[in-house]
Amino acid sequence: MTQASDTMAPAAQTRTVRLVYFAWVRERVGRAEEQVELPAEVATVLDLVRWLKARDEGYAAAFADETLVRAAINQTHVKPGTSLDGAREIAFFPPMTGG
Amino acid sequence: MTPTIRIQREDFDLAAEIATLSGGRRDIGAVVSFTGLCRDEGGTLAALELEHYPGMAEAEIARVAEEAAARWPLLGLLAIHRFGRVAPGEQIVLVIATSAHRRAAFEAADFMMDYLKTRAPFWKREHLADGTTGGWVEAKGEDDDAARRWE
Numbered sequence: 001m002t003q004a005s006d007t008m009a010p011a012a013q014t015r016t017v018r019l020v021y022f023a024w025v026r027e028r029v030g031r032a033e034e035q036v037e038l039p040a041e042v043a044t045v046l047d048l049v050r051w052l053k054a055r056d057e058g059y060a061a062a063f064a065d066e067t068l069v070r071a072a073i074n075q076t077h078v079k080p081g082t083s084l085d086g087a088r089e090i091a092f093f094p095p096m097t098g099g
Numbered sequence: 100m101t102p103t104i105r106i107q108r109e110d111f112d113l114a115a116e117i118a119t120l121s122g123g124r125r126d127i128g129a130v131v132s133f134t135g136l137c138r139d140e141g142g143t144l145a146a147l148e149l150e151h152y153p154g155m156a157e158a159e160i161a162r163v164a165e166e167a168a169a170r171w172p173l174l175g176l177l178a179i180h181r182f183g184r185v186a187p188g189e190q191i192v193l194v195i196a197t198s199a200h201r202r203a204a205f206e207a208a209d210f211m212m213d214y215l216k217t218r219a220p221f222w223k224r225e226h227l228a229d230g231t232t233g234g235w236v237e238a239k240g241e242d243d244d245a246a247r248r249w250e
Binding site: 022023072075076091093094095096097098099 | 159
């Protein structure tokens, strides 16, 4: 996956991103989407998961197993260590069961 | 060759899709299709509800299709995945690959299904025959194993 190099944005600034949730992650979180201001110290997908878990028990239940929930940035699959630089839409969802 | 990707609530017609891919052409020697249906799981299942991630579902299947087109000499490639409520016996997914020779078409269709199952953002929930809502279908390790065959 390619990471957008956003050289215009100062490093230590809050960013507004859209979070979207699907299937049982959506049900446990209690909403399908939301806008959040990310603090500067939330740099990676895993940082975001841990930040969300601390918000309330719904998020804590959704992300109880940090390695199970999958993530996408700007509609492309990413890994827990992926940087949030350039992220506009971040999605969290269970392992996929289509087909 | 531009793959055709459709995400839709409506059913699809295999014969019509093959006719569209192969009509008016004389270079195609092989058409391989896979159709996935909803099972009733021994009479216990009333329907599957398919949730998807609009936008990413199309984009991810398109990325898988591009990979298939890069790996095999395909003349045509189509994937249709339905969302919403699907009853037992109804169709859920269709993949068609066309090529000059059968091997490429077989392998590309197989690859498309393996990757589509593990990468396309769709989730199935069960509605049971006794009227209750069942759980979300769990991902199978064997699907991940099948996808890894192509690495």
